[in-house]
Amino acid sequence: MLTDNHGRKISYMRLAVTDRCNLRCFYCMPEHGLDWLSRTELMTNEEMLQICSLLVKMGIEKIRITGGEPFVRKDIVQLLTGISGLNGLKELGLTTNGVLTAPYVPELKKIGVRSVNLSLDTLDANRFFTITRRDEFSNVMASLDAMLSHDMEVKINAVVMDGKNTQDIIPLVELARELPVSVRFIEEMPFNGDGHVYDGSHWDYVRILDEIKGSYPQIKKLDDPAYSTSYNYQIPGHKGSIGIIAAYSRTFCGTCNRIRITPQGELKTCLYDDGVLNLKDLMRKGASDEALQDALLTAFSHRPADGWEAERARVAKTGIHESMATIGG
Template identity: 80%
Template sequence: MLTDNHGRVINYMRLAVTDRCNLRCFYCMPEDGLNWLSRTELMSNDEMLRICGLLVHMGIERIRITGGEPFVRKDIMQLLTGLSKLNGLKELTMTTNGVLTAPHVAEMKALGVSSVNLSLDTLDANRFFTITRRDEFANVMNTLDELLKHNIEIKINAVVMDGKNTQDIIPMVELTKDLPVSVRFIEEMPFNGDGHVYNGLQWDHVRILNEIEAHYPTITKLVDPLYSTSYNYHVPGHKGTVGIIAAYSRTFCGSCNRIRVTPQGTLKNCLYDDGVLNIKDLMRSGASDGKIEQELLKAFSNRPVDGWEAERLRVEKTGVHESMATIGG
């Protein structure tokens, strides 16, 4: 069992395979995109498989593939194939915006991808275009249909943004009436990628729940799974469930079981830190598996107690405003 300096189990890894994305969601990046990493700055498939294999050997049981948008990476299915063969890996999941995903769903199912987080902030095509700056709503809904058809567990992630999509909260909850999906509302975070100052949270997890309860007064609290980042609820008679993730309030940090690895191979003990170890550089310098394991254990023995401490300890003190695309969603 892999543990940190606070006695917390570490068994979950989020691996970002690219910083590139085919949407331009305003809360994630500027309209003209970012200064994308070059191919040599990204980890290769072999490098990602090596570090994943090493971490699984050390105790990681779950790997989630994120981006950017994973399916922008042309060799993503080869990577999934390699990961599916790792001895000791118990769960392989993905996060995607759904634009390019639908044609791959059948193969994902065959490889054992057990769950997909589908980013979808609105059910209105016009608002989708306003938020993402791209006309891809139909492709995303097609991916949702394919995932349902292949019986892959679906979590729909919606970032709640004041003045942008709060009118979608109730229609999104209504999705759970007839569909076996988990709709999860996420507090907006400051990772906008353009350096502008985050003006604070208007819709926190309490306000989101109050909005839902006003329309569904019989909604009931579920028992949250171990290590859950969401507070989970169920509307009587609905097939699916509702979750609320306090991503900015950071109320779930005490049970954090996850680490992140960015597309350029940087280990992040917390979403809010600025990176604690460059694994890619270690591999490319010829470090043995034993040396890399030693450095990883050293990093895990210095994890912050929560996201607030991680933010305070950042080397870069000008605030948190890199893009989620560069650190892994």
């Protein structure tokens, strides 16, 4: 079992396969997009499979593929197929914006992708366009329909933004009345790609819950699974459930079991650090699996206690300027 210097189990890896995205959500990146990584800067399928294989042998049990948007990477199904076959991997998941996903759903189910996180901040087509700067709402909803028709476990992730989509909280909760989905509301974070600092003071997890309670006073707290990043709730009579993720407040750091690897192979032992080890560079210099393992174990032994400590360390050097697309959602 992998553990860090604070005794926390490390069993979950989020692997970002690209920084590119076909949406331009304002809380994630500027309207013109980002300075995209060149193909040579991205990890190859072989490099990503090597990292996944090594980390599964070391104790990683769950891998979630993220981006950017994974389906803008043309060889994504090939990569997913390779990862799904790793001996010892217990769960393979995927995070997507749903724009291109619908045609792939039958194959994803066949490969063994158990759960999909679908990013969807509003159920209003006009607000969707305002938030994402793209007219793709119908494609996203088609992907949701396809996932549900294939009995996939779906979590809908909605970032709550002051003055932008708070009126969508209750309609999104209503989505869980008839559909077996988990609707999860996420505090906005400062990873918007332009250096704008979000102070986290407007819609934290307490205010989001109070908003929901105002319409559903009968809402009940559920037992949260081990290592959960969300506070989970059930409304009597609803097929689905509700979750609230304190991503900015960082109330779950004490049980965090996850690491992230960026598209260029940078290991992040905390969402709020600025990268602690470049695995791609080590592999391209010919490092053996043993050398990679030693480097990983050293990084895990210097993990910050929480996101606040990680942010303090990086702000002193660089501040927060990157996009979630370059980190891996």
